[in-house]
Each structure stands twice: as C-alpha cells, then as structure tokens.
Amino acid sequence: MATRTIFAKCHCAAVHFSITVPVASLPLGVHLCHCSVCRTTHGSYTCFHAPLPGGVRPVFAAPSSLESTTTGYQYAAAACTRYFCKTCGCHIGDEDYEEGKTLENPEWRIASSLFGPGLHDDGKPDQFFMLRSHVFTNSAPSGFYEWLPKVGSRELVKWNPRPGDAFYPPAADDPYxxxxxxxxxxxxxxxxxxxxxxxxxxxxxxxxxxxxxxxxxxxxxxxxxxxxxxxxxxxxxxxxxxxxxxxxxxxxxxxxxxxxxxxxxxxxxxxxxxxxxxxxxxxxxxxxxxxxxxxxxxxxxxxxxxxxxxxxxxxxxxxxxxxxxxxxxxxxxxxxxxxxxxxxxxxxxxxxxxxxxxxxxxxxxx
Structure with missing residues (x-):
C-alpha cells in the first residue's frame, strides 16, 4: 500500500515527530472543536484535529518522546489524554478512547497545525489535510465558527450531538x-x-x-x-x-x-x-x-x-x-x-x- 510521511515539530523543537498515512486515506479531514474543554486546554477558540486512520500513531524522533518531552492531561470525565510540550506548551494531539477504543488501542487525533505550509490547501496535488467541520458549536455561543463559515468557496459543516445523547452532555450542562x-x-x-x-x-x-x-x-x-x-x-x-x-x-x-x-x-x-x-x-x-x-x-x-x-x-x-x-x-x-x-x-x-x-x-x- 502506498504511504506518505510528513513531519511536525513544536516551537521549541523539543517534540519532533512524523506520521505515515496510506495515500488512499488522504486528505485527512480536520475538525475544529469548540467545546469548553478544547478552548480552556488550548487558550485558543478551537483546536484543529485530524483523526488518524486505525493503527497510525505519531512516531517520535529521538531525543523527543511521548513520555519524556510531553505532558499528558486527563481529567476525571475524560475519554482521552491530551498531550502538550513540556517546554513551550504546544498541543500535539489526543489519544482518544471513545467508541470502543481502549488504552492499548486508542485513536490518535493529531494537531494538524504543527505540520509544514501547503499541506491544507484545497485542490493542491500534495494536499494532506482538509478543514471539514466545526463541532460542538452549541458549546460556544457566537465565536470562531461565525468567523470562518467557509474555506474559500467551500462551506464547513457544523456538527453537534443529538438531544439526549448520553455520551455527549448538552451544552447547557457545561460547567465552563x-x-x-x-x-x-x-x-x-x-x-x-x-x-x-x-x-x-x-x-x-x-x-x-x-x-x-x-x-x-x-x-x-x-x-x-x-x-x-x-x-x-x-x-x-x-x-x-x-x-x-x-x-x-x-x-x-x-x-x-x-x-x-x-x-x-x-x-x-x-x-x-x-x-x-x-x-x-x-x-x-x-x-x-x-x-x-x-x-x-x-x-x-x-x-x-x-x-x-x-x-x-x-x-x-x-x-x-x-x-x-x-x-x-x-x-x-x-x-x-x-x-x-x-x-x-x-x-x-x-x-x-x-x-x-x-x-x-x-x-x-x-
């Protein structure tokens, strides 16, 4: 199977990694999450996360590693661990345990903003990522999804949990x-x-x-x-x-x-x-x-x-x-x-x- 490898690093370069993805899976869809957890763990209004295909994980280049150069954050109700650089604070992405995933078999959602320029551009032959959706917009009255309703001529989809979804509590219950x-x-x-x-x-x-x-x-x-x-x-x-x-x-x-x-x-x-x-x-x-x-x-x-x-x-x-x-x-x-x-x-x-x-x-x- 043909694959493609790209590289990323944080600002201080203490965290340096690559991902290798089947070409058939490209471009990877990127969602912009507006939930209070993403906002208050990033400081920005939204994260830019791309779920990686099953079995794909970031490969860290020595001396950086998930254990030595990042900090993992998991709060009580979390179904994921969020990782950021110990030195500069840059968010790397999440190991997600939702929908049947386990600690041994998580789904990685990588921060696409850490990779080089030109990888998000629509229609380019080397496009690796595509911004596709705003998610949990009900958790953020007004905000970034109103500022970015589309990318170029392409509308971005808005997604929210259905009413009564026990896994995703309604925005009204959001303590933040x-x-x-x-x-x-x-x-x-x-x-x-x-x-x-x-x-x-x-x-x-x-x-x-x-x-x-x-x-x-x-x-x-x-x-x-x-x-x-x-x-x-x-x-x-x-x-x-x-x-x-x-x-x-x-x-x-x-x-x-x-x-x-x-x-x-x-x-x-x-x-x-x-x-x-x-x-x-x-x-x-x-x-x-x-x-x-x-x-x-x-x-x-x-x-x-x-x-x-x-x-x-x-x-x-x-x-x-x-x-x-x-x-x-x-x-x-x-x-x-x-x-x-x-x-x-x-x-x-x-x-x-x-x-x-x-x-x-x-x-x-x-």
Missing part, C-alpha cells in the same frame, strides 16, 4: 459557560479567565476601574469600557499553541486579580521565552496558553489568551473586548501557511465585527 456576571468584593464587574484544570485563574477589571498610562494604551478609543483585542495567525503563536489562530486581549497587569508579576508568575504557570523579544506562559498541568508579554516594553501590560475568557455574552466576550476593525495581526504569516483559511477568516471576521458593533457604535454616536 458562565450564566451571570461576576463581581469583586466592592461590587464591580470583573471578567473571569481560567484554564481547564483551574491551576491558573484570575479576573480582569473594566478599563474604568484601572488608572494610569498602561490602561489608556489598552482600552478602545471608540468604546472606552472595553479592552482592545485581535486575532493572531503568526507562526510563533501557531507553534506554541497548536492551532492556526489565537485571540489576544491586551490588558494592564494592574487589572488582574490575583496579582501577576511581570515575570508571569501565577499558580501552575510555566514560562517560555519564545524569542529575544517575547515571553509566554502556559499552564503546566492542562497546557492552556495563557499569556504573551513583549520584552521590549516596560512590562506594564500583558496579552491574555481570549479562549480562556468566561464572559456571560459568550466566548467572544464582545461586551468586554473591542475586536477593533476585525484586526488580524500577522495575517501574511497565516496566508503563507494556509492561504484559503487566512483569507476566509479575514473576510468572515471583519463582517462579524461590523455587524456586532454596529448598534453599539451608533448608540454611542447618537
């Missing part, structure tokens, strides 16, 4: 979707951010409750009750998270409770210096990307991964954040990696931003 606003001891509204295991959890104050120059650089000039946010498709973020795109909200460190230092110390955080200009932090237990901080500035501000935000209005937190102008930073990196994805996301995101903020802006001007 807040139903009401949270307030601090003084009665001021705050926004909770938390990873899945809870080892990193903090609140963010409104801009009006923060003073100083650092707050003024982060708040929206048009909507001063909200912090500025953007999507990012740069190669570094892709390879430290394991997803094509991630969202960031810039906030002052002084707005966070409990206090987070400029060295990004809090709870179960592990730090990773991804370049001479940047420090990142992720949860060392569940792997969630949490913070990015520029090392070329004063250190008064920090970017928070928006997939961790638990806003009552939904995962986009658009009453807390201003996704100003539908901004995608480093879009050119995303276009080099997967052009149809990046261009379709830019179009869909800008259309969503214009629609969501239209009434807010008109009321402000009137």
């Amino acid at each position: 979707e807040p139903s009401a606003a949270e307030h601090d001891a003084d009665g001021r509204e705050v926004l909770r951010a938390s990873c899945h295991c809870g080892g990193v959890s903090f609140t963010i104050a409104r801009p009006a409750d923060c003073v100083g120059e650092s707050a003024s650089t982060c708040r929206s000039p048009e909507l001063p009750d909200r912090w500025l946010a953007c999507l990012d498709t740069c190669d570094d973020c892709r390879l430290v998270d394991g997803a094509h795109a991630i969202g960031w909200a810039e906030v002052p460190l002084a707005s966070l409770v409990p206090q987070v230092t400029a060295d990004l110390e809090l709870g179960t955080l592990k730090r990773y210096v991804s370049s001479q200009d940047a420090m990142r932090a992720f949860c060392g237990v569940c792997g969630a990307t949490v913070f990015y901080r520029s090392l070329t500035t004063s250190g008064a501000n920090v970017d928070v991964a928006t997939g961790l935000l638990r806003a009552p209005e939904g995962v986009t937190a658009h009453r807390w954040l201003h996704w100003r102008n539908g901004r995608i930073v480093h879009l050119e990196s995303g276009q080099r990696y997967h052009a149809d994805f990046a261009n379709s996301l830019a179009d869909g995101f800008q259309a969503w931003v214009a629609k969501v903020y239209e009434d807010t802006m008109s009321h402000k001007d009137s």
Whole structure:
C-alpha cells in the first residue's frame, strides 16, 4: 500500500515527530472543536484535529518522546489524554478512547497545525489535510465558527450531538459557560479567565476601574469600557499553541486579580521565552496558553489568551473586548501557511465585527 510521511515539530523543537498515512486515506479531514474543554486546554477558540486512520500513531524522533518531552492531561470525565510540550506548551494531539477504543488501542487525533505550509490547501496535488467541520458549536455561543463559515468557496459543516445523547452532555450542562456576571468584593464587574484544570485563574477589571498610562494604551478609543483585542495567525503563536489562530486581549497587569508579576508568575504557570523579544506562559498541568508579554516594553501590560475568557455574552466576550476593525495581526504569516483559511477568516471576521458593533457604535454616536 502506498504511504506518505510528513513531519511536525513544536516551537521549541523539543517534540519532533512524523506520521505515515496510506495515500488512499488522504486528505485527512480536520475538525475544529469548540467545546469548553478544547478552548480552556488550548487558550485558543478551537483546536484543529485530524483523526488518524486505525493503527497510525505519531512516531517520535529521538531525543523527543511521548513520555519524556510531553505532558499528558486527563481529567476525571475524560475519554482521552491530551498531550502538550513540556517546554513551550504546544498541543500535539489526543489519544482518544471513545467508541470502543481502549488504552492499548486508542485513536490518535493529531494537531494538524504543527505540520509544514501547503499541506491544507484545497485542490493542491500534495494536499494532506482538509478543514471539514466545526463541532460542538452549541458549546460556544457566537465565536470562531461565525468567523470562518467557509474555506474559500467551500462551506464547513457544523456538527453537534443529538438531544439526549448520553455520551455527549448538552451544552447547557457545561460547567465552563458562565450564566451571570461576576463581581469583586466592592461590587464591580470583573471578567473571569481560567484554564481547564483551574491551576491558573484570575479576573480582569473594566478599563474604568484601572488608572494610569498602561490602561489608556489598552482600552478602545471608540468604546472606552472595553479592552482592545485581535486575532493572531503568526507562526510563533501557531507553534506554541497548536492551532492556526489565537485571540489576544491586551490588558494592564494592574487589572488582574490575583496579582501577576511581570515575570508571569501565577499558580501552575510555566514560562517560555519564545524569542529575544517575547515571553509566554502556559499552564503546566492542562497546557492552556495563557499569556504573551513583549520584552521590549516596560512590562506594564500583558496579552491574555481570549479562549480562556468566561464572559456571560459568550466566548467572544464582545461586551468586554473591542475586536477593533476585525484586526488580524500577522495575517501574511497565516496566508503563507494556509492561504484559503487566512483569507476566509479575514473576510468572515471583519463582517462579524461590523455587524456586532454596529448598534453599539451608533448608540454611542447618537
């Protein structure tokens, strides 16, 4: 049987592996999962997972190995183990035990975002992956599936469990979707951010409750009750998270409770210096990307991964954040990696931003 082998590595290259797949199985379908577990173990809004054919597993190149260079995370109700790099936090994929699989015979769902450019492009003779569906969208009111309804001219399917499916609990039972606003001891509204295991959890104050120059650089000039946010498709973020795109909200460190230092110390955080200009932090237990901080500035501000935000209005937190102008930073990196994805996301995101903020802006001007 003809096969094809491709290689992947995380940002720090501590995890380096290959997969060998029968050519007859290509392209492998990729699903974008929006469940709260994927969001709060990644920090991004969705994972990009490709189920591997039966018997296919990643083959690690020494000195990397599943046991020595990754951390496995399995919570109480999980039917899978999620693996991420011990050094940079990049998610590698899951060993899945659903639907009759066992610990000895799992199905691997690999993070397709770790492989080289050109492998996702529709219609190319060397296409290895194809983005096919958004799954568990009912767990994420609004969000990434509205920003990316299609790739190029091809619509992405939306899939959710049928009502009453005992294996997949309904979204209403999801403990990670807040139903009401949270307030601090003084009665001021705050926004909770938390990873899945809870080892990193903090609140963010409104801009009006923060003073100083650092707050003024982060708040929206048009909507001063909200912090500025953007999507990012740069190669570094892709390879430290394991997803094509991630969202960031810039906030002052002084707005966070409990206090987070400029060295990004809090709870179960592990730090990773991804370049001479940047420090990142992720949860060392569940792997969630949490913070990015520029090392070329004063250190008064920090970017928070928006997939961790638990806003009552939904995962986009658009009453807390201003996704100003539908901004995608480093879009050119995303276009080099997967052009149809990046261009379709830019179009869909800008259309969503214009629609969501239209009434807010008109009321402000009137």
